[in-house]
Amino acid sequence: MTATLALSRRLRPILAAAVLAAGWALAPAPASARGPEGIADVAEKVIDAVVNISTSQTVEAKGGSSENRGANPQVPPGSPFEEFFDDFFKNRRGGPGGRGGADNSPRRTNSLGSGFIVDDSGVVVTNNHVIADADEINVILNDGTKIKAELVGVDKKTDLAVLKFKPPRQLTVVKFGDSDKLRLGDWVVAIGNPFSLGGTVTAGIVSAKNRDISSGPYDSYIQTDAAINRGNSGGPLFNLEGEVIGVNTLIISPSGGSIGIGFAVPSKTVAGVVDQLRQFGELRRGWLGVRIQGVTDEIAESLNIKPARGALVAGVDDKGPAKPAGIEPGDVVVKFDGHDIKEPKDLSRMVADTAVGKEVEIIVIRKGQEQTLKVKLGRLEDNEKVQQAAIKKDEPAEKPQTQKALGLDLAALSKDLRTRYKIKDSVKGVVVTGVDQASDAAEKRLSAGDVIVEVAQEAVTSGVDIKKRVDQLKKDGKKSVLLLVSNADGELRFVALSLQ
Known part of the structure; x- marks a missing residue:
């Protein structure tokens, strides 16, 4: 070790001369290697806010x-x-x-x-x-x-x-920037109060946009690797112009400390919420009155939609704005108020952000054809009711006659079966009494007590009806079949099952 160090010292003048002779300069790493120089300017400008x-x-x-x-x-x-x-x-x-x-x-x-x-x-x-x-x-x-x-x-x-x-003096304020203009890799600055230490500045980049982490119905987070810890919650995320482009809200961490995965509510969402809270003291969100689900490749194939996109309407509220506008279960919403709908979350956010009472144009795909509808949005009421799952009895009063299809045991709805599975009288169709655990139906989470209302958008009343429709679809070369399924309370969803 000593010999190596001694040799290095003797070589330094020679190496330095060689470097200078070659026209090279021994200089510190450029500032860009450690981050943009503007971070200090941003911090100085906004920290009092x-x-x-x-x-x-x-x-x-x-x-x-x-x-x-x-x-x-x-x-x-x-x-x-x-x-x-x-x-x-x-x-x-x-x-x-x-x-x-x-x-x-x-x-x-x-x-x-x-x-x-x-x-x-x-x-x-x-x-x-x-x-x-x-x-x-x-x-x-x-x-x-x-x-x-x-x-x-x-x-x-x-x-x-x-x-x-009540301000004790003139305050420093900050304004919102446009979070939609953020690009992956853009530098951002977080300022907050981690672990009660006081004002702390950290910097990083935008790691992802429109991140859905299933924490709420309107998830569309900015993901950043700027250090965000406990106590940073509620603090601002700035761009290099000193504009707030997000509110630091969540982190993913097994230890509670930053591991470089933090999430901020984008300023586009924050600005609208803040305006309404200041004006009304509450949120007044638009309401369409539909239940929606994603359009999988199998569902898209069943509905002749290419490519798979949009929000599939699984149910329509009888008292909602969608019903008088002509929206039906099975419609796929692909455009709302001039904006493309790629997935259900897009529709949820757009409807919520639209003014109550506004008339908007909606484009749906119905049985392979586009239709344009107009709907006047209502107001979403925040009841947040928790629905209790129905308790199912183990044994029916009488063993029903069943038909097997798609890995399902199917039976016509009877009084005994309604009692057994607590199925409402308003629900019509064919009840599932058993599921083959090795079938696609089990993988798609169909279970005893579910009611099949439609097969390939045609109403069914018996297991024989379903068997005939499935056999015909197989003859027609279809790869999957689309089922409209109701739970015991009448809530609908679409399920695509493989015919292979």
């Missing part, structure tokens, strides 16, 4: 059992991290704030998140989950000034909230 959100609430303590204590990270007594872990892990979970003790009396807990100012009157945007269930909300400015805030409104579906506080 980024705030910490402090909330407190009264919770019922769970007691100080050894199981609860053992779930928290263990740190040496007197460690500088002891207070941090006691506050962050124990208080947030409602456990005892000090060591030992099993005090079960209600206690106050605190949590911290992030937000940003969008109006100099003191309007702040953050995440709903940052302030949910809080008894008291405070905004902490970048200089440490703490001010009590009131809630203007929340939208749980996009996890956004708007707050208002």
Whole structure:
């Protein structure tokens, strides 16, 4: 090792001379290798508009059992991290704030998140989950000034909230940019309050757009590798012009720390939600009154749609705007208000973002032909009712006569079968009484108690009807058959089964 180092020192003048003679320059790596130079300018420009959100609430303590204590990270007594872990892990979970003790009396807990100012009157945007269930909300400015805030409104579906506080002085505000203009690889800057450390700046790139992670009905996240951790929630994601192009909301991490996969609600969504919350204190979303599902390759083949695209209408609400407009189950919506529909999420987002009462043009494919319909949107009501699954009895009162087809045992609906599977009287068709677990039907999650309403868009009333339709489709060279299937409550869906 020593010999190698000594040789290197003797060679340095020679190597340096050779480099200079060749016209090369020994210079530090260009700034672009570490990121764009504009990050510091962005941070300096906007950091005073980024705030910490402090909330407190009264919770019922769970007691100080050894199981609860053992779930928290263990740190040496007197460690500088002891207070941090006691506050962050124990208080947030409602456990005892000090060591030992099993005090079960209600206690106050605190949590911290992030937000940003969008109006100099003191309007702040953050995440709903940052302030949910809080008894008291405070905004902490970048200089440490703490001010009590009131809630203007929340939208749980996009996890956004708007707050208002009385400004103590002139405020720095930020404006929204156009998230639709983002490209993969664009640099972005996140500013927030990770782990209650205070204003922190991180940078990264746009890793993906329109990401659906099944966290809500309108998922269309920006994915970034800028470091986002607990406490960053509600904080802004900036482009290099200092415009907010997203609100940092979620991370994927087994440890709770950043692993380079963070998600932000795009500014196009945020701006519309914020405007409505400020104006109405609630969201007023458009409503079409249909239940939709994806168009798989098998369904597209059955409906003669090439390529597979759009949103398949599985059901139409009797009281919704779609019914008087002429939309029917089996229609595939391929265009809404001039915009192409590639998948169901596109339609859900577009309808929700359209003004209540607006008349829009919808193009559907019905039995292989395009049709143009006009519909006046209603308003989506947020009832969020949870439907209970029907309890099925193990044995019927009487064994029904069945017909086998497509890996299914099929029987005509009878009073006994309606009672057995709790099928509503309004549901018509052929009931499934058994499923071959090796069949395509089992893979597509058909189960006993489901009711087949249509086969290849023709109504059926018996297992014999289904067998005849299937045999004819096989003779016609079809590769799959499209079934309209109802559950016991009458909710419809389309299922394509292979005929091979």
